[in-house]
Amino acid sequence: MAHEFRLPDIGEGLTEAEIVRWLVPEGERVEADQPVVEVETDKAVVEIPSPHAGTVLRHGGAEGETISVGAVLVVIGDESEPDQVLGPESGETPTHPVETTPEPAAAGVAAPIVGSLIEEAETLPSGHRAVATEEAPTVKALPIVRKLARDLGVDIGFIEGSGPEGRVTREDVLTAASSSGPELAATAETPTPPPQPTPAAGQAPAPGHDERRPMSRLRRTIAANMSRSWAEIPHVTTFDAVDATRLLQIRSALGSRHQTKIPIEALVMKAVIPALEMFPELNATLDGDDLIIHGAHHIGIAVDTPDGLIVAVIRDAGAKGMLDIASEVRRLGEGARARSLAPDELSGQTFTVSNIGAVGGGHGTPIIPYGTTAILSLGRAEDGVVAMGGEPVVAPVMPLSLSYDHRVIDGALGRRFMELVIENLEEPALFLAG
Secondary structure, three states, X not given: XXXXXEOOOOOOOOOEEEEEEEOOOOOOEEOOOOEEEEEXXXXXXXXXXXXXXXXXXXXXXXXXXXXEOOOEEEEEEOOOOHHHOOXXXXXXXXXXXXXXXXXXOOOOOOOOOOOOOOOOOOOOXXXXXXXXXXXXXXXXXXXXXXXXXXXXXXXXXXOOOOOHHHOOOHHHHHHHHHHOHHHHHHHOOOOOOOOOOOOOOOOOOOOOOOOOOOOOHHHHHHHHHHHHHHHHOOEEEEEEEEEOHHHHHHHHHHHHHHOOOOOHHHHHHHHHHHHHHHOHHHOEEEEOOEEEEOOOXXXXXXXXXXXXXEEEEEOOHHHOOHHXXXXXXXXXXXXXXXXXXXXXXXXXXXXXXXXXXXXXXXXXXXXXXXXXXXXXXXXXXXXXXXXXXXXXXXXXXXXXXEEXXXXXXXXXXXXHHHHXXXXXXXXXXXXXXX
């Protein structure tokens, strides 16, 4: 008997998803719990496993197609049922009975990849060369990356991916197009670039020509969330700066002792948690006329990715040690950029830290994530003049910007919270000893 497996709701009220890549072609065998397809939701790219063993009789959609939750994702049965392999447009009715598989509560996801998220600008490792792969269809790449490769006339099957599990990234394609074009042309079987390629994201159209570019699923989600937060939450932003001398010294000492990079976000998180405990209104959710004070500290970190801003969440940050938080920041940062995080790693924050210093920013006016009451932004620490012992001294000064929901937090409360955070950042022993 053939089984219809329908697209499940894999979290956060999912209504639809885009098919990124079929991992098992029609006509090939799949084992139970073996990943059969990659789909892209509003924030993540996840692998969905097959609930049955058998032959993939029919895909529920083509790569790049969007299907709704509850729609047939794949039909799996015995290879002796060839008349089940019907295209979705055929209009034919299968002669064998088809059993519908109930939607599971959650599906398996790709394992996050450990990486780094630091305030210095990231650079791609050198040596991204174009090499032939055994079979082009096995290349791992998001649809937007495949489109970019087509637009630039690059054969994606001849690119060695630098992303997790060999995934080809946008930067890999651009590098191949700019520096490895001749090599690709020499090795590809049919290197025929399109005559008028569409400019890639981030590239301006030809002078005098306008271009309409559809926003990606992630960018549309970001736009909707930002609009809702800005429309419904009365924002107030307070600005300050902190002498980061001791903070950077401690960061360097911890990194040397443990032979690892300590992301600045990890230290700031540890400094913020005591302030959230003292002023719990900043670790809360406004629900109608009630304020829900959260007992745990789920700290979101805003990650700049090639696809847009993603907030990854460190669960129970208050119960974790410094090295554990540092490891989580690195892991979640790389996972967010690779779009490989699970849905529960991308939602449920109770407070957010945004490091705009990672891209050279200073002060800003961060928008509060919906469902929370505050967000702290930190800028790049740069030399400035501070008073020390009554004398002006040059020291690294780090800008801070705190946005909070004025329905819940008054100016005085926001100021007291900020003062405690500054005190902790200027003397890290105050929070590291806790």
